[in-house]
Amino acid sequence: MRATHYDGLILDFGGVLTTRMRLNGEAFERSENLSPGAYFAALEDHPDGVAVYAALEVGEATQEDWNQVIGGILGIDPTDLMRRALANLRPEPQIVAAAKRARAAGIKVAMLSNSFGLEPYNPYADKGLWTDFFDAVVLSEREGIRKPSPLIYERTLDALGLTGPQCVFVDDHAENLPPAERLGIHTVHHTTNPAATIEVLDALLPRT
Structure with missing residues (x-):
């Protein structure tokens, strides 16, 4: 009892x-032909990436803003990037x-x-x-x-x-x-x- x-x-x-988010991110890196750790560095270390993610979480940035900023940091097509990033x-x-x-x-x-x-x-x-x-x-x-x-x-x-x-x-x-x-x-x-x-x-x- x-x-x-x-x-x-x-x-x-x-x-x-x-x-696990980590496994999803690693799979995303492989699907986009990114260097290992590049996606996590964009989210966690790059000042623009950190800022846009924090703003997205509290509704001060749109998902499209996030797509553009993270896509720009990574040098990949930003179109519908969040969907691709969470595909796995x-x-x-x-x-x-x-x-x-x-x-x-x-x-x-x-x-x-x-x-x-x-x-x-x-x-x-x-x-x-x-x-x-x-x-x-x-x-x-x-x-x-x-x-x-x-x-x-x-x-x-x-x-x-x-x-x-x-x-x-x-x-x-x-x-x-x-x-x-x-x-x-x-x-x-x-x-x-x-x-x-x-x-x-x-x-x-x-x-x-």
Whole structure:
């Protein structure tokens, strides 16, 4: 018997509800004939790439802006670049199944994602993880704030109609967990092994 009853499950998108972002990026580099690490350097090290991605996440830049900037840094065609960049991302079947089990057991399930943009390419709908799959979808683009801002966790709780101690949050970035913990949310750090995360969730959440 579990000592605590949780009524809500909050899941990150990229790298939790989907396969690993790193593997997707490596596959993108191969498909575009880029040098290994070039895509990650454009996103994480190049000042223009870092800036446009941060702006995209909070709705201050469009996906087309991101396409143009990242395409320019990499020297590749920017047309529909976000779609191409995420082409090898797939729903993570074990996590998706856990979300479905939770909903079947009466648990409210939310997706909380730092946004990739929604137009012209909606990655959430494309991967089959959109509004009809969740009780709430909270995207940083729509909120104007991104993880790890405490406010975006508060808005997710409001969207679910639950308090922090009623919820479990799963994210693959450790830096996104402490703000949730300060709201009383039970956090789970998802790493490279979905089975390990499922084992933790199955111990925390009821199953039908």
